[in-house]
Amino acid sequence: PLNVAFTYRISEDTGIIPDDGTVKFDSKVFDSAESYNPNTGEFIAPGCGMYVFMLNIRSNQGKTCWIDIIKDGDSLATAFAESGPKSQLGDTTFVTIYLEKGNTVWAKNHGYQGTVCTIDFYSSFAGFRLF
Template identity: 30%
Template sequence: MQIVTFKVRALEEKIEKISKDAGISPWNGPGGRGVAFTARLSNNQTVFSQQTIVFDDALTNIGRAYNPVTGIFIAPYTGRYMFSLSVRAQYQKQVCAEIVAEPEVVGQVAAGDTEIERASASLTVVTSLEKGNEVYVRETKTWTGHFFGDGFTVFTGYLLQ
């Protein structure tokens, strides 16, 4: 067991050295604290216009900056963040969603139609945030969006630097 522990530590040191030489940190955030989350809809959701979509099943929540009760990510540090959103419309329904980094919309996506049985769309954005800025996803249509759950609709974010 000691040999395995020694080899693992040696590999960790190599990763840290390669990362440092490349000018990146394997652990995001000041002082090596990570910030990353992936949350999904556990069930189908009907969401009204301008309503925040609450991704209730947080698969990853490093740094605890995403709140699966409110659906809001609060930036714990000033920096550049990457956010990704994948949506799937319920069968023969429509969804339109946008990522909001208060006060502005940083990306929009739409999927679905009454003639399409399964429709998905995704987007990825990079934005600069100040500590305390809120980021969330909301429905954008003037009527309702019918989002497919079961892990098909997913919101992800992490601190780049």
């Protein structure tokens, strides 16, 4: 498929995301090729090409989240949000990368110095095939 684009968000604040745990964005906004699986949290490239991925996170009050965009086990980009006891902070990152058909991309909690990570429903994961 030449036209590949998706956006998913979190439908409600997550529970604790364990270190090395996959972040599962479960609420579909758009998915032209049904290439993102909200049950596994993985995007599987339906064809080769240049892809752009964007990750937006907002940690809940008093929580710290270091979330990586991962391709086949390798970290490509990082979003880091450390919220205070009465505030919420967010971060956004993106990456452009060449994918072969079948390559897998997902978001993973990297973990940060033993902190607890939960993110809220404003968090999202999106991507598209550039060419």
